[in-house]
Amino acid sequence: MKSLLLSRRDLDFLLYEWLHVDELTKRQRFADHSRETFDGVLDLCEQLATRYFAPHNKKSDASEPTFDGTRVIVIDEVKEALDAFAQADLLGMSADEHLGGAQLPVTVAQAAFAWLAAANVSTSGYLMLTIANANLLAEFGTDEQIATFVKPMLAGRFTGTMALSETQAGSSLADVLTRAEPQADGTYRLFGSKMWISGAEHEMSENIVNLVLAKIPGGPAGTKGISLFIVPKFLVDPDGSIGERNDVALAGLNHKMGQRGVTNTVLNFGDGTFSPGGETGAVGYLVGEPHRGLSYMFHMMNEARLGVGMAAVALGYTGYLKSLQYARERPQGRPLTAKDPSTPQIAIVEHPDVKRMLLAQKAYVEGGLALELYCARLIDLQHGPESAEESEQATHLLDILTPVAKSWPSQWCLAANDLAIQVHGGYGYTREYDVEQHYRDNRLNPIHEGTHGIQSLDLLGRKVTQHGGASLAELGKAVSASVAEASAVGGEAAELAAQLQASWERLVTVTAGMFGSGDVEAALANSAVYLEAFGHIVVAWIWLEQFVVADGRSGDFYDGKRQAARFFFRYELPRTAAQLDLLESLDRTTLEMRDDWF
Ligand SMILES: Cc1cc2nc3c(=O)[nH]c(=O)nc-3n(C[C@H](O)[C@H](O)[C@H](O)COP(=O)(O)OP(=O)(O)OC[C@H]3O[C@@H](n4cnc5c(N)ncnc54)[C@H](O)[C@@H]3O)c2cc1C
Numbered sequence: 001m002k003s004l005l006l007s008r009r010d011l012d013f014l015l016y017e018w019l020h021v022d023e024l025t026k027r028q029r030f031a032d033h034s035r036e037t038f039d040g041v042l043d044l045c046e047q048l049a050t051r052y053f054a055p056h057n058k059k060s061d062a063s064e065p066t067f068d069g070t071r072v073i074v075i076d077e078v079k080e081a082l083d084a085f086a087q088a089d090l091l092g093m094s095a096d097e098h099l100g101g102a103q104l105p106v107t108v109a110q111a112a113f114a115w116l117a118a119a120n121v122s123t124s125g126y127l128m129l130t131i132a133n134a135n136l137l138a139e140f141g142t143d144e145q146i147a148t149f150v151k152p153m154l155a156g157r158f159t160g161t162m163a164l165s166e167t168q169a170g171s172s173l174a175d176v177l178t179r180a181e182p183q184a185d186g187t188y189r190l191f192g193s194k195m196w197i198s199g200a201e202h203e204m205s206e207n208i209v210n211l212v213l214a215k216i217p218g219g220p221a222g223t224k225g226i227s228l229f230i231v232p233k234f235l236v237d238p239d240g241s242i243g244e245r246n247d248v249a250l251a252g253l254n255h256k257m258g259q260r261g262v263t264n265t266v267l268n269f270g271d272g273t274f275s276p277g278g279e280t281g282a283v284g285y286l287v288g289e290p291h292r293g294l295s296y297m298f299h300m301m302n303e304a305r306l307g308v309g310m311a312a313v314a315l316g317y318t319g320y321l322k323s324l325q326y327a328r329e330r331p332q333g334r335p336l337t338a339k340d341p342s343t344p345q346i347a348i349v350e351h352p353d354v355k356r357m358l359l360a361q362k363a364y365v366e367g368g369l370a371l372e373l374y375c376a377r378l379i380d381l382q383h384g385p386e387s388a389e390e391s392e393q394a395t396h397l398l399d400i401l402t403p404v405a406k407s408w409p410s411q412w413c414l415a416a417n418d419l420a421i422q423v424h425g426g427y428g429y430t431r432e433y434d435v436e437q438h439y440r441d442n443r444l445n446p447i448h449e450g451t452h453g454i455q456s457l458d459l460l461g462r463k464v465t466q467h468g469g470a471s472l473a474e475l476g477k478a479v480s481a482s483v484a485e486a487s488a489v490g491g492e493a494a495e496l497a498a499q500l501q502a503s504w505e506r507l508v509t510v511t512a513g514m515f516g517s518g519d520v521e522a523a524l525a526n527s528a529v530y531l532e533a534f535g536h537i538v539v540a541w542i543w544l545e546q547f548v549v550a551d552g553r554s555g556d557f558y559d560g561k562r563q564a565a566r567f568f569f570r571y572e573l574p575r576t577a578a579q580l581d582l583l584e585s586l587d588r589t590t591l592e593m594r595d596d597w598f
Contacts, residue, residue: 135303158232161209187284213229213297335350
């Protein structure tokens with residue numbers, strides 16, 4: 001039976017026919033691998049997703065974690081799933097060998113992990129946070145920190161969190177107030193409160209490794225004064241055993257619209273609930289140098305941003321497959337021109353408007369999946385480059401694509417979930433079907449890891465102009481290469497290529513005009529419109545690439561790929577023209593709107 005989580009056929013197409021990930025094995029970093037090991041991990045994650053993650057997805061939504069005053073209780077199935085993943089030795093899928101990792105390409109690891117997110121985004125959230133936390137510490141931590149915290153995380157004994165946000169400092173991390181007082185022994189004591197911290201309190205692991213942003217008194221103001229600390233739930237004794245309780249106390253659980261299976265907490269540091277070593281303050285260990293915490297944290301945030309994008313895709317994908325199955329089974333109405341009620345009803349999948357909703361979902365989720373895997377492959381090129389130039393190119397592309405890879409699926413794969421509900425009609429609005437939960441779960445993705453608005457400012461205010469526009473130019477080169485290849489194929493591929501080229505050139509012209517105007521305020525005021533237009537043009541490029549691979553091949557799968565590409569170019573890409581008109585005019589409607597006029 002075909003899975004209703006993801007399409008393995010599509011994953012194979014993207015990984016092998018398009019991205020040729022098997023060729024990565026020619027690089028030293030991935031030399032121990034082969035297509036067989038890649039397929040093995042994909043199979044394993046699909047099996048784990050189906051057996052351990054999907055079955056409790058609805059239950060963990062209905063039975064969210066509770067706090068009994070001492071302990072946070074999470075349904076047993078969550079730990080069983082986490083343990084199954086750890087026992088399969090998958091936490092270190094893409095980690096370095098010297099850490100005990102398997103050094104798989106990130107592209108393959110991301111594709112494999114997508115099964116888990118599609119099956120149960122909440123339970124997989126604990127894993128995503130732990131892996132990203134371990135990766136950050138592996139990069140910037142000391143040998144001792146790696147031995148004490150990273151290895152137990154990769155072994156599945158400890159879990160990890162990222163603790164950035166505070167009630168008064170969400171989008172604006174410059175306003176973080178948690179403070180870290182240096183101690184004579186080189187450690188720090190932390191005091192303050194963090195808001196929204198996912199996965200930060202539960203009994204499912206021996207320890208919880210919180211990565212906390214805080215300010216050392218006397219440091220520079222704003223983000224330049226932020227440092228990064230490891231603040232574990234329990235102190236770890238020199239022999240690695242679990243020691244005293246640290247002063248990290250749960251102030252409360254947040255009750256969410258979706259993703260209810262993963263704990264979301266308000267955490268107090270150093271409020272005196274516990275007193276490690278008989279003193280006040282939560283014990284923290286500085287990561288790297290003082291005041292450079294945000295730059296380290298970006299390592300985790302960038303990974304988490306791609307992870308959020310992939311989770312959005314996974315939720316969109318499973319919703320699409322479920323609505324497709326429903327549409328094939330639900331008889332309702334007759335063909336547009338058939339008026340005779342004595343003729344049998346047809347399945348709703350036959351109605352053009354339902355096909356429109358299914359095609360839109362297919363275009364969004366397959367486009368989003370391809371975008372995420374493309375970005376993951378850029379990380380692999382960074383990790384195991386063939387030349388310094390290749391590594392630099394990959395870095396530029398990843399820089400400019402990360403806000404898109406986070407935001408585009410968060411917007412459009414959520415739109416896919418909305419359409420999945422619509423395809424189900426009234427049934428989609430009930431809790432008997434899965435799609436309403438997918439929508440609620442996915443609704444978080446445009447909010448956390450930097451809201452949509454913040455991503456748009458990152459793209460337009462930073463990434464587009466950075467290094468004298470080098471990242472944008474690198475993306476332009478990649479788009480031009482695809483256009484040239486598709487033009488050489490000729491026929492319909494060349495027509496789509498011409499359409500993409502025109503959109504790209506317009507985007508570049510409008511971008512130059514916006515900055516050339518000197519009116520930075522007006523340019524940035526419509527950054528969200530820019531992000532949307534930019535994202536659609538990027539995904540059109542990704543669809544052109546898929547069209548070219550599918551071109552000339554026969555069979556339903558390739559026909560479907562080409563039709564989805566056509567849909568994207570006919571129904572979606574043209575939207576960007578009106579958006580670019582607005583941007584070009586440096587429209588001031590939002591700037592000039594006054595609070596009093598609302
Ligand atoms: C379920 C959930 C899980 C989370 N998990 C974590 C976690 O594990 N760790 C963690 O550290 N944080 C976590 N967060 C916090 C999350 O990253 C923040 O909610 C997010 O960054 C937004 O901050 P805020 O909620 O304070 O909203 P605000 O920053 O107050 O934003 C409110 C609105 O104003 C807009 N806005 C704010 N500033 C600007 C600006 N300068 N320009 C334009 N628009 C602006 C925003 O885009 C948004 O639409 C989580 C949040 C949720 C809801």
